[in-house]
Amino acid sequence: MTCRDLSKSKIGRCYYCPIIDDKAGLINDPIILKLDEQRWWISIADSDVILFAKGLAIGHKFDVKIFEPNVDILAVQGPKSFMLMEKIFGKKITEINFFGFDYFEFAGAKHLIARSGWSKQGGYEIFVENTKSGLALYDKLFELGKEFDVKPGCPNLIERIESALLSYGNDIDNNDNPLECGLDKYVNLDTDVNFLGKEKLKEVRKQGITRKLMGVKIESKEINVAKSIKIIDEKNNEIGELRSGVYSPHFGKVIGIAMMFKPYWNNSQTFKIELNGTSFDGKVCDLPFI
Amino acid sequence: MTCRDLSKSKIGRCYYCPIIDDKAGLINDPIILKLDEQRWWISIADSDVILFAKGLAIGHKFDVKIFEPNVDILAVQGPKSFMLMEKIFGKKITEINFFGFDYFEFAGAKHLIARSGWSKQGGYEIFVENTKSGLALYDKLFELGKEFDVKPGCPNLIERIESALLSYGNDIDNNDNPLECGLDKYVNLDTDVNFLGKEKLKEVRKQGITRKLMGVKIESKEINVAKSIKIIDEKNNEIGELRSGVYSPHFGKVIGIAMMFKPYWNNSQTFKIELNGTSFDGKVCDLPFI
Numbered sequence: 001m002t003c004r005d006l007s008k009s010k011i012g013r014c015y016y017c018p019i020i021d022d023k024a025g026l027i028n029d030p031i032i033l034k035l036d037e038q039r040w041w042i043s044i045a046d047s048d049v050i051l052f053a054k055g056l057a058i059g060h061k062f063d064v065k066i067f068e069p070n071v072d073i074l075a076v077q078g079p080k081s082f083m084l085m086e087k088i089f090g091k092k093i094t095e096i097n098f099f100g101f102d103y104f105e106f107a108g109a110k111h112l113i114a115r116s117g118w119s120k121q122g123g124y125e126i127f128v129e130n131t132k133s134g135l136a137l138y139d140k141l142f143e144l145g146k147e148f149d150v151k152p153g154c155p156n157l158i159e160r161i162e163s164a165l166l167s168y169g170n171d172i173d174n175n176d177n178p179l180e181c182g183l184d185k186y187v188n189l190d191t192d193v194n195f196l197g198k199e200k201l202k203e204v205r206k207q208g209i210t211r212k213l214m215g216v217k218i219e220s221k222e223i224n225v226a227k228s229i230k231i232i233d234e235k236n237n238e239i240g241e242l243r244s245g246v247y248s249p250h251f252g253k254v255i256g257i258a259m260m261f262k263p264y265w266n267n268s269q270t271f272k273i274e275l276n277g278t279s280f281d282g283k284v285c286d287l288p289f290i
Numbered sequence: 291m292t293c294r295d296l297s298k299s300k301i302g303r304c305y306y307c308p309i310i311d312d313k314a315g316l317i318n319d320p321i322i323l324k325l326d327e328q329r330w331w332i333s334i335a336d337s338d339v340i341l342f343a344k345g346l347a348i349g350h351k352f353d354v355k356i357f358e359p360n361v362d363i364l365a366v367q368g369p370k371s372f373m374l375m376e377k378i379f380g381k382k383i384t385e386i387n388f389f390g391f392d393y394f395e396f397a398g399a400k401h402l403i404a405r406s407g408w409s410k411q412g413g414y415e416i417f418v419e420n421t422k423s424g425l426a427l428y429d430k431l432f433e434l435g436k437e438f439d440v441k442p443g444c445p446n447l448i449e450r451i452e453s454a455l456l457s458y459g460n461d462i463d464n465n466d467n468p469l470e471c472g473l474d475k476y477v478n479l480d481t482d483v484n485f486l487g488k489e490k491l492k493e494v495r496k497q498g499i500t501r502k503l504m505g506v507k508i509e510s511k512e513i514n515v516a517k518s519i520k521i522i523d524e525k526n527n528e529i530g531e532l533r534s535g536v537y538s539p540h541f542g543k544v545i546g547i548a549m550m551f552k553p554y555w556n557n558s559q560t561f562k563i564e565l566n567g568t569s570f571d572g573k574v575c576d577l578p579f580i
Contacts, residue, residue, distance in 0.1 A: 057345075
């Protein structure tokens, strides 16, 4: 299912893994947690990977049990998350490496806690299996978090785009392959491990990609990307499509993530884009922004 | 993929088809349109059936092309939809039988129009492949629809629960089989057609189901079902779970759809349910309500 070689993976580690189909189209880009030699959790983005896995397993008659565990994820994110979590779980929690995980006791239950999360600021994700203990932990986080001004929140669009955290369904989907999405380091074509779409990806690598995800900066103060928006050059040729965008206070303009066609990858490339009936100037750049 | 026998299905017809996995758990309950002997559209509820189909096809090495067509569905629903649609497409459109479809020309494009929709009031679904023509049709529907007081809208929770239109992800999911969900007439176990989960369903039919979807009426004026709510008897035993609920003006109380355990299927069965910390009385009934 994944083009990333997990043959040397270790128990207690998280792995960001593109999942692809036979045409190398992205099915999802989850974090996969290795719980045991024969047991994995796939912490998915917005698509039903479980149905893909079930279909594959049934078709191939694999001897595997696939089910949705009763887990709710609680994310504690941001630079102060380390101090807050240490107050509850002690020094040991700050000793977890990035993308490592371990088990911690709270209110009579064990919680798998990973140093991960959909944010570049760092923090933890708590995989709550025992709801009662999880709710008590939630309250405790707010109680002890007062001094850090902890608040409920959700992923911040500005931060996610500035740090180029891809959003499945927005920036990438089943029509894109991982090489087009800049996920090259998670594509292991030179191993003996067989995976779906491997031949297709070898072909893509040999011929080279014809489009790729890049950053764009647009001379506008606001944007609303409900669906992808055409990016054109001065001669009105379509040279790419904007897939996400947001006003960035850091840059004082709109930034976004766009799929750009091959001849237009140069960092000096300028373009035009129509937002709400008005044409704006833009410029291509590398990802991440910050 | 489906437990419904489609071997005698006809081109130009829609079929409501439970899709199940090898354990007979529901993957989805789409409408399947037979476009041609070798070509089908699966108009799905909220789950990625396409991933299940792709996984199955890859695993089984089926010679099949599975892709998401570029289709947006426009629904024209309600008793006046027939008059409105006739004004645009002529008498021929009112001659389509329930769950039949045909092609109709508008603004230079052909549209597949089916007499279907997620409403018991009747109406049409227009499968828009040509966006430009579809947008023009949308405008035309409002222009000619003025005399019928046509308005944009979405499925109405009261109407859907009163008429027991099941909602995938709310009333039913992968942990339920079609016999538990009252979909018996779409389960064809006595045919030669082989399908996933057939043996499992035969076993279920032989042993009998131990829970089933039923209607409930609750002596309350309001409800909010964010997740399923326990239904208990006077002795505090759990006898079922409420999965959807809404205040029904017709009954002057809350009605809902619940998965009830076997000994409690009698229409005279009363129960207790806690809503926002207050206990209310309820009674089991058959579906649909109206």
